[in-house]
Amino acid sequence: MMSMTSKHVQTILNGAIYTLKQIIPMNINIQSPSFLTEPFTHKEIGVLVGLTGDIKGRVILDSTSAIFSAIGNENVRHEFRRRNVEIIYRGIR
Numbered sequence: 001m002m003s004m005t006s007k008h009v010q011t012i013l014n015g016a017i018y019t020l021k022q023i024i025p026m027n028i029n030i031q032s033p034s035f036l037t038e039p040f041t042h043k044e045i046g047v048l049v050g051l052t053g054d055i056k057g058r059v060i061l062d063s064t065s066a067i068f069s070a071i072g073n074e075n076v077r078h079e080f081r082r083r084n085v086e087i088i089y090r091g092i093r
Helices: 008-022 065-092
Strands: 043-051 057-061
Touching: none
Parallel strands: none
Antiparallel strands: 043 057
């Protein structure tokens, strides 16, 4: 089993940030990560992402229902715009 180093943690965090920026079509505020040594108190809604394999752990994405709702709404609008562009482009051919 691989020992956890700051390089591994940084690689995981960079990958998570890159992925979030790819799937959320809006500006997002990335705050500094932190390790928890006490029970986690969440705001309203959280997403727990489990890490398995050589490095085990959990990443928590936590926010308010309003923020998660805005992300969902923006994703739907983004997909709708993308599909309309595809339909318009197909009609031009």
